[in-house]
Amino acid sequence: MRVLLSTYGSRGDVEPLVALAVQVRALGAEVRVCAPPDKEFAELLAGVGVELVPIGAPMGTMVRPASSAEAARRVAELAGQFEPVAAAAEGCDVLLATGLAHFGSRSAAEKLGIPYVYATFCSYLLPSPHRAPPPAPLLPGRPVPPEVTDNRVLWDLNAQLFNTLHGESLNAHRESVGLPPVGDVRSFIFTDHPWLAADPVLDPWQETADLDVVHTGAWIAPDERPLPDELLAFLDAGAPPVYVGFGSMRGVSEDIAAVAIEAIRAQGQRVLVGRGWAGLGLIDDKGDCFAVGEVNQQALFARVAAVVHHGGAGTTTTAARAGAPQVVVPQAGDQSYWAGRVADLGIGVAHDGPTPTTESLSSAVRAALTPEARERARSVAGTIRTDGATEAAKRLLDAAG
Structure with missing residues (x-):
């Protein structure tokens, strides 16, 4: 056949x-x-x-x-x-x-x-x-x-x-x-x-x-790839970071990486930036931030404090399986739907609109890091087929x- x-x-x-x-x-x-x-x-x-x-x-x-x-x-x-x-x-x-x-x-x-x-x-x-x-x-x-x-x-x-x-x-x-x-x-x-x-x-x-x-x-295809040594060293060097990445989206606002880094730092969190198709990068050389290319997100999301992303079906599902609270900043298509589902399930926050400010994203990250959101995310993770x-x-x- x-x-x-x-x-x-x-x-x-x-x-x-x-x-x-x-x-x-x-x-x-x-x-x-x-x-x-x-x-x-x-x-x-x-x-x-x-x-x-x-x-x-x-x-x-x-x-x-x-x-x-x-x-x-x-x-x-x-x-x-x-x-x-x-x-x-x-x-x-x-x-x-x-x-x-x-x-x-x-x-x-x-x-x-x-x-x-x-x-x-x-x-x-x-x-x-x-x-x-x-x-x-x-x-x-x-x-x-x-x-x-x-x-x-x-x-x-x-x-x-x-x-x-x-x-x-x-x-x-x-x-x-x-x-x-x-x-x-x-x-x-x-x-x-x-x-x-x-x-x-x-x-x-x-x-x-x-x-x-x-x-x-x-x-879902099981991903057995090991995380790069440099990334593992960053993860091991401190508390779990907040990941921010927009996957295959290219038309994100030019300053979204800077906004995200500042918003996450405002919550006292380390930052892990996924470059993605938008080519996001770091804004300085401080040791609390690290940038990665394409990696095994199944393994990575199990080691982060939260995931800030665009709301693609795959990223939403991977973060949910890992039990990581999410902040969805929808850019196009079905992403607003996934943002709503994340909010409805209590496993994270739906950001209002595609272009966050430091204040709006900081507030969303703060809400996603609450004990209630973390516990709910862990609970839902066990139900994902x-x-x-x-x-x-x-x-x-x-x-x-």
């Missing part, structure tokens, strides 16, 4: 597929992964001996669309990934897509006549009458009427937004490869049977008659028949 996993996104979209690929292979199937050609993604997959089929431009060169016209152009590019995905899927028995790979991947599976699964790492975009959809920033000229409060009506408007932003570009490509147009882009993307690859405690899903969601749990990738691998091979 042969399986193709396809994704287009940041490390948070690629790393879970590494975990799933390992489990699929452990069940005796062949597996390959379509992903952006960034060096770090290639290294991730090579580390577990899984073939990478590069698609699209490196994610390190991508910027967020700033208008509906730019979004349409991006969709045309993503739909154009059909050709390499379809080539990689030849002879495969099932195709699973995540991230922004859906535009090309679902069409490829349809063209080849093989089963298709779409998985998301956060439920906030999945239609549900139990909550309102997220805001739609790319159409500022078409705000939702303030008198509309019914969730079902709001989700209908959300579906219209998907059609407006993506329908023309998607259907133009489908016509070019001999496929019929789609009338409901959102349903095309998520299907009527999406998988939710998130922890049920961190991201619960309330059943709905409109969507049959399979909640697998998060796909670690079998999500195994569950998903079994289901995927069942879907392949």
Whole structure:
């Protein structure tokens, strides 16, 4: 049996597929992964001996669309990934897509006549009458009427937004490869049977008659890499530091490292800065601060006092598993949702907005370091599932028949 996993996104979209690929292979199937050609993604997959089929431009060169016209152009590019995905899927028995790979991947599976699964790492975009959809920033000229409060009506408007932003570009490509147009882009993307690859405690899903969601749990790959000697020396030299890092986010405010260091120092804490894609660094040579590149966060977060981060699904889950209190400073997308979940669970603080001041972040760090937040974080850590990738691998091979 042969399986193709396809994704287009940041490390948070690629790393879970590494975990799933390992489990699929452990069940005796062949597996390959379509992903952006960034060096770090290639290294991730090579580390577990899984073939990478590069698609699209490196994610390190991508910027967020700033208008509906730019979004349409991006969709045309993503739909154009059909050709390499379809080539990689030849002879495969099932195709699973995540991230922004859906535009090309679902069409490829349809063209080849093989089963298709779409998985998301956060439920906030999945239609549900139990909550309102997220805001739609790319159409500022078409705000939702303030008198509309019914969730079902709001989700209908959300579906219209998907059609407006993506329908023309998607259907133009489908016509070019001999496929019929789609009338409901959102349903095309998520299907009527999406998988939710998130922890049920961190991201619960309330059943709905409109969507049959399979909640697998998060796909977590055990990381056995040792921490660098220099980092270990810093950790051993004093009290556990507060970690601050923004992962694959590049558009963070220029002074956010300085703000974070000053805010954490104001609480009498040492600071550990994760450089990330934003290239964060130190502001002086004082011994209470240390900067690191890409490291084993599973091991690292078990040794810090708190984690200040952007709110990516992977970072949120890793910090929760480690029992580290969190301060989430959401920058984009689903990160505000994860910030809210951290606050609702009592395992940390949701910062109000993407650009903290020294005062606002200092207050948030102080709240995250309270005994109550620490105890709650430790309590929730014991509930986080670690079998999500195994569950998903079994289901995927069942879907392949």
